[in-house]
Amino acid sequence: MSSVSDHDHIDAVLDRLRGAQPPKAGHARDVAADLDHPGCHLRAVLDAAAIDKAALAARMGHSMPEEQSPAALRRGNLFERIVVEEGHLLAEARKQLHLDISEARYKDLSDVPQGLRGRAALKWRAQRTTDALADMLTDPNAAYNILRHPVTTLRRSGRTCYLEQDALAFVVGGRLYVVEIKSFAVIAGVPNERSHVSQAARQSAVYVLSLQQALMELGFDPDVVSTTTLLITAKGYGLTPTSHTLDVRNELKALSRRLARRTKLSTILDELPDDLTFDINDPDELAEQVAKVDHHYTPGCLSSCSMARACRQRCLSGDRLDRLGQNVRSDLGVFDTVADAVHAARTGAVPRGITGTPAVFAADVTAALHLAHEAYVDAGGVA
Ligand code: SF4
Structure with missing residues (x-):
């Protein structure tokens, strides 16, 4: 086994593990869930290599039910459009955060130059996000005050991971606020599923931390990022927006603690065989390759990781x-x-x-x- 220490070598190993399978961009949801499985080297490796865990489990013959049905996805997209395009974002921010925002000037950061793909595309978007943050914070009259689809970075296991945010970031009075738009139902002020709110708070904390890190690198005070975030949800089962504030300080502390304790990715990769790859179609052969990476299965994986059925089968056998x-x-x-x-x-x-x-x-x-x-x-x- 060779020693994996420099970034190029780590990238080469991760590329070999993923092979020709299309990469999957990271999400705050993955970081939040990953931190619930601190001892699982398999999950750390799959996420670092941007391997689509659901697709991998399917190729092993152990698909999980879809996380979100197509109907739920459509509802989520429609709800976000209503919130953003019909002025609800401003109204809710004024009401809940008592902010004096006169207008919304959006900058969409989802476009990339033709031909740029995978990690290179995410890196490009992350740089544009950083530039836009600097503009917004130094010039109150910048052409925009709200970022849509930003990409931020987070140091995880000694490596930079790129996070495609579905949250919005906006600046008012020199402070940066995070807004999450979720279409789940809140009835008479109480969410239909309480776990959805705690999940949203954990995701917001991931965004806040990644924005704090970005601002520190730009030379700003990280406290510019508010730890009170805005969660916009649906009132009842319709699509009328309502909102709540979330104080994510506790989630931030827990997140920072867990990130600090993670095993370095290079240490995990050093333990793997030099010819390991997950770019294999035969389910049995693929399972043999996956079994070469330590995992840490618990029944809780069933509700938080797309690989759960495959890992449960590994434990059963x-x-x-x-x-x-x-x-x-x-x-x-x-x-x-x-x-x-x-x-x-x-x-x-x-x-x-x-x-x-x-x-x-x-x-x-x-x-x-x-x-x-x-x-x-x-x-x-x-x-
Ligand atoms: S399901 Fe498997 S890969 Fe996912 S966290 Fe559990 S043990 Fe790790």
């Missing part, structure tokens, strides 16, 4: 205790496989190094397995 979740893995850490734990529960065969009577030991293992099984089924696992 290896009979790994991991498939029963983090709690059981720490409770029954002396065993590698479910079969070992079940055998101990039946026979009370106490492994070396464990004190206590066989009967108590067997009862403890049985109780842990029962709890784990319930949690596994609750999380959507197959009983």
Whole structure:
């Protein structure tokens, strides 16, 4: 195995892993979800290589249900258009943030020169975003005060990742604010799904942090970015906008802490075989290649990662205790496989190094397995 240290070499390794498969741009949602799986090298590698996890899982024969149905996507796009083009953004920002904004002057940062693709295109858009931020903050009369489709960067595992933002960033009175537009329903002031709001807050925190980093590099005070963000949602099941403010300081702290603790990507890549690639169509061969990267499956993956069914299958075929979740893995850490734990529960065969009577030991293992099984089924696992 060669040592992977410089950026060009890392890029070459990541390109080899992805092969001819089309790259998928990063999103704040991926960063937020990735940080829930800090020990998963597989996810870190797939995201760094811009590999489409849903497409990879499908090629392995373990597709997950679509994250968003086409109808939900259409609703989201229509809602964003209504908010932006019918003046609701200004109205909600004035109402919730008490800002004196006289007009909205948009700059769309989605275009790239012909022929520019993949990481090069994202890099180009990130540079335009940085230039636009500098313009807006230094000149209150700049031609625009709101950025649409900006691309920001974030240092993750020692590497710059590009984030295509679906949030907007706007400047008023020398401060930068983040706005998220989500079409989920809020009924009588209460979101239909509370988890959607916490997810939006975590995504906003990713945007805020990446904007703070961009401003620091430009020589601005990062506190210019407000940690109070605006979330515009739909009132009821229609498409009338309503809004809320989110204080994302706690999410920011958690995010910074977790980013600081991540294993460096170069360390992970150093451990991989030199000929590893995921650009393979045969499902069995592909599964063999994927199995060469350490993963950290828990039942929680089922709700946060497109690779979950493939990784669950990997645990099942290896009979790994991991498939029963983090709690059981720490409770029954002396065993590698479910079969070992079940055998101990039946026979009370106490492994070396464990004190206590066989009967108590067997009862403890049985109780842990029962709890784990319930949690596994609750999380959507197959009983
Ligand atoms: S599903 Fe697989 S790749 Fe995704 S976080 Fe879980 S273990 Fe990692």
